[in-house]
Amino acid sequence: MMKATMVQRAVEGLTLFAARILNTVVVVLVKMHSTWSPSSSAAAEDDDDDNDTGYGLSWRLAVEANNVGPWQTVPARCYRHVQKYIMEGQYQNDVQLIADQILNYAREIPLSSDGFDAWVFDVDDTCISNINYYKTLRFGCDAFDKVKFKEWITKGACPAIPSVLKVFNTLTEKGFKVFLLTGRDQAILGNITTRNLHSQGFTAYYRLILRQGEYKGESVSKYKSEKRKEIEREGYRIWGNVGDQWSDLQGYSLGNRTFKLPNPMYFIA
Numbered sequence: 001m002m003k004a005t006m007v008q009r010a011v012e013g014l015t016l017f018a019a020r021i022l023n024t025v026v027v028v029l030v031k032m033h034s035t036w037s038p039s040s041s042a043a044a045e046d047d048d049d050d051n052d053t054g055y056g057l058s059w060r061l062a063v064e065a066n067n068v069g070p071w072q073t074v075p076a077r078c079y080r081h082v083q084k085y086i087m088e089g090q091y092q093n094d095v096q097l098i099a100d101q102i103l104n105y106a107r108e109i110p111l112s113s114d115g116f117d118a119w120v121f122d123v124d125d126t127c128i129s130n131i132n133y134y135k136t137l138r139f140g141c142d143a144f145d146k147v148k149f150k151e152w153i154t155k156g157a158c159p160a161i162p163s164v165l166k167v168f169n170t171l172t173e174k175g176f177k178v179f180l181l182t183g184r185d186q187a188i189l190g191n192i193t194t195r196n197l198h199s200q201g202f203t204a205y206y207r208l209i210l211r212q213g214e215y216k217g218e219s220v221s222k223y224k225s226e227k228r229k230e231i232e233r234e235g236y237r238i239w240g241n242v243g244d245q246w247s248d249l250q251g252y253s254l255g256n257r258t259f260k261l262p263n264p265m266y267f268i269a
């Protein structure tokens, strides 16, 4: 009787032991399989993506802080990062935060009744967007094409940047004189630019200044500085100056505060 029970227990014990070994073997096999299977290369791609996301963030921070010297194209490894940034909402969120800052600042300004309180806005990728064009250049990873860009601009189809349109309307309603200051050529693009701006709701500006005459071929910062200086000479107080390029916000007669909108797609000196 006792002997039978001991044998039975020994058998049970061995069975349990064998089951545990089998279990361990299965777990090891599953792990080995996952290391060798195609899903592991997907995991490696994820690592690459993460790596480039990190690099993309660093690149973007560096260009926004103007720590990258004149640059021609976005590094290829930033393509997916910049694409996501522009297309999946973060760009719009970043513009919105700056729009809020502009309005907070504008709220505190003691507006005079003389009608000489002014604001300067850049046009391209400040008021209206060229993202649809830059999509065709892999968000700036491919080289800028002057001819194709002119074709795009000439359609007059740049959409408004919604947060900026709201700021523009709020400022003009408050009584600021808004000057739109663009490097676009007056003779070639004057009419289409006006039409594009109007079609997108930018109607209440005080003056649209386009590039002409002696300023053709001049650097943006020199041309825009000179134009802002002229505005000041007319007696206007430039309270704010908004642009997506550092060259919009450098030089002289800058205005009391400058606001840099994000643009990781291109750089204009």
Ligand SMILES: *[C@@H]1O[C@H](CO)[C@@H](O)[C@H](O)[C@H]1NC(C)=O
Pocket: 047, 048, 051, 052
């Ligand atoms: C991540 O980026 C660094 C810097 O360019 C590079 O040296 C490294 O090989 C990359 N790692 C992966 C997993 O791609």
Ligand SMILES: *[C@@H]1O[C@H](CO)[C@@H](O)[C@H](O)[C@H]1NC(C)=O
Pocket: 187, 188, 191
């Ligand atoms: C622009 O429009 C004005 C009138 O609105 C017209 O006189 C002028 O010829 C146009 N210029 C071009 C380049 O189309």
Ligand SMILES: *[C@@H]1O[C@H](CO)[C@@H](O)[C@H](O)[C@H]1NC(C)=O
Pocket: 255, 256
């Ligand atoms: C705005 O800037 C002008 C020109 O630099 C300066 O004279 C003026 O004091 C500034 N106003 C304020 C409120 O900072």
Ligand SMILES: [Mg+2]
Pocket: 122, 123, 124, 125, 126, 243, 244, 245
């Ligand atoms: Mg611009």
